[in-house]
Amino acid sequence: MRLHRLLAPALALLLVVASPATASAQGGEVPRGPTFLDRALQALVDGIQFGAIIAITAVGLSLVFGTTHLINFAHGELVTIGAVVAFFLNVAVGGPGLHLLVAAVLAVIVGGLLGGLLELGLFRPLRRRGTGMINFFIITIGLSLLLRHVVLVFFDSRPGSYREYDLQDVLTFGPVGITPRDLTITVLSVLVLVGVALLLEKTRIGTAIRAVSANRDLAESSGIDVQRVVLVVWVLGGGLAALGGVFFGLAEIVTWDMGFRLLLLMFAGIILGGLGSAYGAMVGSFVIGIVAQMSSLWFPVDLQNAWALLALIVVLLVRPQGILGTRERVG
Template sequence: MTTLLGFVAAFVAILAVNGTAVAQNGDETVGGTMRAKDESGENVFVEGVEFSVVDVDGNEVGTATTDADGVWLVELPGPGVYSVLLDTETLQGFELRNPDKNPLTGVEVQPSTNKNTLFPLGERVLEESNSIRAVQLFVDGIKLGMIIAMCAIGLSLIYGTTGLTNFAHGEMVTFGAMTAYVFHVTWQLDFLGTWMTSLAFGAIMAVLFAGIAGGLFNRFVWKPLRNRGASLISALVVSIGLSIFFRYVFLYQFGGRAGFYRDYRIGQQVEFFGLFTMLRKDIFIVVFSALVLVGIGTALSRTRVGKAMRAVSDNRDLAESSGIDVEQVIRYVWIVGSALAGLGGVLFGLTENINWEMGFRLLLLMFAGVTLGGLGTAYGALLGSIIAGVFIQMSTLVIPGDMKNVGALMALIIILLVRPQGLLGRAERIG
């Protein structure tokens, strides 16, 4: 118990750095990219547009002019709230779509971040056809589904090997995202002069720390509960308590404001066949997630440890009677599952903002994916998560975006009515 308290103290200390060291850095900027459509409908960059930035006291802190790529950037004296004014006389024939939002006020810049602003030009383009939009939403759903799957595989394996429904799994997602944020933004470990390398190092540390955290919690919390014969309901209540505790530890240390990885909030879009577009970072997320998930599937199918995990998940008693060290397998499951949750948190942080409850918001979708695919199966979690992600995004074709998570839950209800054990689950006889 003393060791567990020591780990918790170290855990809090790591996040405390996030709340104190950030203020020591002074590398804040505000900028953006000016694009417009010419007479032929092609996207063009607007050069020579002048901007000025003032602080809350009305003092001008800097000016900038867009270059040939439409990019402008102003270095700031520090974090704070600023206003950005665009000189409309330099627009070269273009007009602001929303002239009432010039100047753009209340631009909040967090420590060590680049704040991107948006000044749309020209008339709003008419909505694309439903078929084009459906393709775009389908692709976005695949991306979201892969991130959910990355986090949900560990949740499914933990349930399959121990029977525990771990409500604290979402906080491991948040822990991974925040650990990468500390290395990437707070400490600014800028290896080889590139922020991508810095974020990659932060992601490696997030995976490492999340895996260690999962192993320690299994050793000092869940294993003693199993050895003492605690019921699954008792373990469930403990996981809910841990989830609430660490969620508010994150809130206390990280604060209620959203954080962002440097230079990854707005990126360049790539068009595919005129049907859909993706940001470069989203292409990386999809490709990288696919490689990781394929690697996980291969490890579960081909390696000795992976086969043992599947055996324990399928039938624990039979696996133990055949000579498999069940406790060792469970330890591996906690380490690997938590590490994957940490990695999923980093990827989720690239697409969303980083905040104290991001993992909790993803937890419901993880449960939906795991249940949809079949409880206790890694492949089921993968399939169910992708289906959930696609339904979440495509449901916005018919319902408001604020209710898009309803799409995943409706898919869950419909499929479970037809196949109660889930898509890849095994039917069991009761009674």
């Protein structure tokens, strides 16, 4: 017992000497974790990247709705097909083994051709037969299931990743870190969105697209070839969806249902920004992406999409037409 009483103060003194506070007093620095502001800035950067990917995929869906009033639930599968085509061209055994940049360009072409094929071979004949919107709604759901499971047959359920740009050092800008891959994805996404905006504002086909979206009958009576405009919109939407799929697969991973998982956020961005507005889809998608990532500061990552949809509900309660939408008179 006397030995225990003698050792106890010695052990306490040893713990004090070895403590971080004593090390700091001797000139050492105790490493500190990131502050809340640092984590918030990082989440903001991640949200901008995520929102840019959502925006690229949502713009085409918004344009299709604006020109045809079709809610296309198969649009998510165009995203998946773009990512999967690039994967097979870039990685798959027995494939050509193309560089990802070349594979991405070819995937965008395939996505545009598939979008045009769906318009010419399916939706245009159905419109000529006077198919109702409810029937179109059900058809797009069935088409989504068909395309998704076709992709599952060829791609399998195992996730994959592209060959290039997998492991990279993080670039640090103050408290924010981002890999060159993610920085490139964000910059290219923004440039593509700017290009789409310039297309809509500065070209004849862009003016025609905006005219058809605003008033289809008036545009047709003004001499605009509405069928040609709709075909261009489908091709453009398919190409953008495929490009967004490649970016999404590069930022995360390629899976057989990746487009379906992104579809709800696409619709949220479109509704939040204003139905039928390409610019609204861009703004709404960025808001959804930022809210989803920022919510992870307080809540589990698994709930980030739920908080993004809650933000959609709150905004629509205040502004039912969306951020850039116009109020329509009913009745």
